Amino acid sequence: MIKVDLGQRLKKLREAKNMSQEDLSQQVNVSRRVIYRWETNKNYPDMDNLIKLSKIYAISSDELVKGELISQKKVVIDEEDVEFSISPFIIGVIILFVEVFLIQVLC
Structure with a gap:
C-alpha cells in the first residue's frame, strides 16, 4: 500500500516545487x-x-515514504533542569583540577 501511494506523492512533491x-x-x-x-x-x-x-x-525520508507529516514537538527546558545537569559537570571539572594540583604539589 505504501508503494502504490509513493509515486503519487513523488509527483505531487515535484509539482509543488514547480x-x-x-x-x-x-x-x-x-x-x-x-x-x-x-x-x-x-x-x-x-x-x-x-x-x-x-x-x-x-522532508524526512520517513515522511516521504509514509506520507505522514511528523509533528515536531517543542521541548521546553526548565531552567532548574539545566542548572542541575550542568552543576555535576562543573563540580567534576573542579575536582579534576584540584586532584591535578594536589598531585603536582605532593610529588
Whole structure:
C-alpha cells in the first residue's frame, strides 16, 4: 500500500516545487525516465535516492515514504533542569583540577 501511494506523492512533491521531471532528474542524478517510472509506480527509489529526494523536498525520508507529516514537538527546558545537569559537570571539572594540583604539589 505504501508503494502504490509513493509515486503519487513523488509527483505531487515535484509539482509543488514547480519542477519538471528533467529538473528533478538532474538534481538526483538519474534519467528523466527513472523519475517517470518512480512516479508511475513501475520502479521505486533506492535508499540513497530517497534520501536525496527528502533533502530536495525538505522532508524526512520517513515522511516521504509514509506520507505522514511528523509533528515536531517543542521541548521546553526548565531552567532548574539545566542548572542541575550542568552543576555535576562543573563540580567534576573542579575536582579534576584540584586532584591535578594536589598531585603536582605532593610529588
